[in-house]
Amino acid sequence: MRKLLFFIPLAAFSILGVLFFLQLGKDSQYMPSALIGKTVPDFNLVSLLSDEILTQEDLPNGPFLINFWGTWCPACHIEHPYLMALAQSGITLVGIDYKDEKAPAQRWLVEKGNPYQMVLMDEMGRFGIDMGVTGAPETFVVNRSGIIVYRHQGEINEQSWQQLKGYLK
Amino acid sequence: MISFRLLVLCLLLNLSSFAWAEEVMSFSSDLNQIRYQSLVNELRCPKCQNQNLADSGSGIAVDLREQVHQMIEDGKSDQEIVDYMVARYGEFVLYRPQHSSATFLLWYGPFILLAIGFTIFVSVIVRNRKRRNGARL
Numbered sequence: 001m002r003k004l005l006f007f008i009p010l011a012a013f014s015i016l017g018v019l020f021f022l023q024l025g026k027d028s029q030y031m032p033s034a035l036i037g038k039t040v041p042d043f044n045l046v047s048l049l050s051d052e053i054l055t056q057e058d059l060p061n062g063p064f065l066i067n068f069w070g071t072w073c074p075a076c077h078i079e080h081p082y083l084m085a086l087a088q089s090g091i092t093l094v095g096i097d098y099k100d101e102k103a104p105a106q107r108w109l110v111e112k113g114n115p116y117q118m119v120l121m122d123e124m125g126r127f128g129i130d131m132g133v134t135g136a137p138e139t140f141v142v143n144r145s146g147i148i149v150y151r152h153q154g155e156i157n158e159q160s161w162q163q164l165k166g167y168l169k
Numbered sequence: 170m171i172s173f174r175l176l177v178l179c180l181l182l183n184l185s186s187f188a189w190a191e192e193v194m195s196f197s198s199d200l201n202q203i204r205y206q207s208l209v210n211e212l213r214c215p216k217c218q219n220q221n222l223a224d225s226g227s228g229i230a231v232d233l234r235e236q237v238h239q240m241i242e243d244g245k246s247d248q249e250i251v252d253y254m255v256a257r258y259g260e261f262v263l264y265r266p267q268h269s270s271a272t273f274l275l276w277y278g279p280f281i282l283l284a285i286g287f288t289i290f291v292s293v294i295v296r297n298r299k300r301r302n303g304a305r306l
Binding site for chain 2: 028029031032033034035099125128129130131132133134135
């Protein structure tokens with residue numbers, strides 16, 4: 001019995017070693033959203049396309065994506081063609097023009113095409129704070145019952161879409 | 170206490186990398202300003218891995234500082250402001266984690282280990298003393 005006590009440090013070391021080893025290679029930048037499992041927060045935002053004030057009542061039914069973008073955001077330029085392709089394949093996208101100005105945003109949609117069913121202007125970034133956004137692009141997946149099920153930080157591309165689309169139902 | 174912590178932080182992070190990112194803000198009272206300072210020092214910037222809101226120059230940190238400022242001036246309590254941030258950004262933003270079952274070991278683990286160590290220490294001493302007394306007899 002007393003001999004076993006000498007193995008306590010070794011045992012503790014092995015347990016910690018396994019624990020640390022399992023954490024290796026994990027994305028340390030990954031941060032889960034606090035909004036998973038909740039509905040989209042209330043909002044009153046002006047539509048970029050029609051100048052109407054829209055609320056969460058106006059959000060589309062069924063599964064859709066909420067995509068935060070801005071003309072100031074380089075990754076959004078890269079992401080845009082992929083969003084166009086998604087829209088063409090029948091995915092519903094809601095765009096949030098995050099901390100941006102109206103004129104360049106409208107020009108962007110005319111020049112590059114509009115993948116969004118509706119675009120809301122969040123000029124001050126208040127809705128962004130309500131959604132727990134830390135920058136752009138960021139995309140939330142909202143399921144059929146209006147619950148936020150996934151958040152992706154960074155651009156959507158072929159690779160990240162494989163993960164996102166599993167939640168879109 | 171907080172200034173001591175800042176001092177330690179300075180020394181640890183090397184003085185050169187330490188800079189305040191601060192806007193000019195007006196407060197209706199000195200108390201509000203102190204509350205603001207302590208809140209932005211204790212809330213973590215959600216964009217950056219290891220910076221608080223006060224230190225970070227990222228866009229979201231600027232916005233959140235303004236949000237804290239506004240909520241303080243609107244008469245919100247510190248707890249309300251912290252709850253507001255946690256509801257949106259999760260417990261990640263707290264440098265001082267809340268007491269819950271998930272953080273039990275984090276908060277009390279060191280004390281539990283200390284108690285175990287102390288118990289072992291005492292029992293070893295007691296046993297050694299008994300043995301010495303036994304040898305003398």
